[in-house]
Amino acid sequence: MLDGGDDCHPLIPVLIEAGWTVQESPSGSAIISDCDVGLIHLTSDHFEHLPRLEALFVNSPVRWIAVLSASDLRREKIGDFVCRWFFDFHTLPFDAARLHASLDRAFTAGPPPVQGSPSLFSAEPELLGDSRPVRELRRLLSKLAPTDSPVLIRGERGTGKELIARSLHAQSLRRDKPFIVVDCAAPDGQSIHTVLFGHEDGGFDDAQARRVGLLEAADGGTLLLDEVGELPLDTQASLLRFLEDRQIERADGGEPIAVDVRVLAATREDLETAVRKKRFREDLYYQLNVLQVGVAPLRERHGDLALLANHFAHVYSQETGRRARSFSQDALVALGKHDWPGNVRELAGRVRRELVLAEGRQIEAANLGLLGEEDSVGNMGTL
Structure with missing residues (x-):
């Protein structure tokens, strides 16, 4: 329980009686890795530092539930933040029985995906809608899915680009293999190069053990590079080499490793402009843009x-x-x-x-x- 305050403290004995072990923290940094479910009382102090709060949730092994006032929830920026990062939320004054039920559901659901944020579209794997743009999109995806070529998925924020990638994977021969999403804009304080390619023991001064990169973890399956335009130029160079020879090299380690993975990329950015401004490699752009899918705005x-x-x-x-x-x-x-x-x-x-x-x-x-x-x-x- 983070920053529970007077509103949430009365819940503690109820939870303990129900069999929960409850830990409290004003900051959360010391207990997050030890917990199964997190409960946070959101206040104005949190809303003034949303990026700092977001850093707490990126790649968190904990399902989070929020408690906040109804007036705060009505604020568009706050409401969108809550819906993006929390398994569930309750407004004050909350119903203790309902909140307890939410905690049980969060525990049963298990940990969230390690990479990236919760997906608003994961509840339904198929593309919903009968409008002309959606019908045309379905037809296009059915043609692109069986291939192993890279696909560049373009669309505004919130249009469901990850859902399109999942649909391509689900219709492909790789459907029974891993589907992994990499948020290129949020590497959680780590090197995005390490996230993608991994490292061997001692690959970095603070490296405690060998780490398998997500390209290798997706072997046989599909990897989505979400917001690929955010990749640093040095990582772009490494990605280009991988797309050309299908081998990876972990930092400070060993022989090249052959990896069989289909790479999809998604962006809301104008990559052509990024290429002209030298922020995105032209050769990588052509490697990723073999096939293209445009997602219509709502x-x-x-x-x-x-x-x-x-x-x-x-x-x-x-x-x-x-x-x-x-x-x-x-x-x-x-x-x-x-x-x-x-x-x-x-x-x-x-x-x-x-x-x-x-x-x-x-x-x-x-x-x-x-x-x-x-x-x-x-x-x-x-x-």
Whole structure:
């Protein structure tokens, strides 16, 4: 329990009586590796230092549950952060029985993926939607999946680029082998080169033991380089050599190791501009851009909004144990009015927040935070 404060301390004897061992910390650094589940009381102090808090969760072996005020949760930046990094969340004053149930579910779920952040799209492996962009995307993926060529997946933040990569892997002959995601923008304080290629004993001054890189760990399967444009130039050079000869060399160690892995890359960046500005190697760009997939933003998929919103409502109601709700007509109209700069991830976050904030039987536009965006939704057409 991190920064529990007066709001969370009364929960401790209840948890101990139920069989939990509870450790408290104001910082978390000393106990994270020893725990199965984490509970944190989020306050204004945390919100002023979100990057520092995010560093706590990247590659954390712990499933985290947040407790915070409803007013803080309604703040878009905070709500999106909570939905991105937490297994579940509860608003104050929380129901102790529900919170206890969340802890049990988090423990049963086991540790989160080691690399990267929790995926909002992992609850459903297939690509949802019946809009023209999605139908065309499905057809393209079915053609690209059986090949072993690299694929460059391009799209705005939150469009589901990782889901596209998972779909390619699931339809390929490598489907029974590992699928590993590398967040090139967040190597957790380590060298991204070490994350990818590993090191032998003593490869670095602080290296305690041999480490297998994620390229080697993905042998036989698929590796996704998420936000590949963030790779440092020296790592780009090593990646290019791997793509050319299919061998890796760990730092300070041994013979080259042959690795059979399909490399996919995802980016929201304009890589052509990065190449012109010498921030991305031109030869690596051509190696990765053998095949290309563009993911349409949600504002171009309005015909899918109701389906996606109901899907997330169903998934999150099951995950959190809250009652599922349908969307009111005004809510559906408001969904169509919104421009969705955060794309599918934003939609998922808004739907998840409403499961906490909604009080009636239906989800209203106000619960989604979509009222007051230009004109009233009352005179608009339906989806």
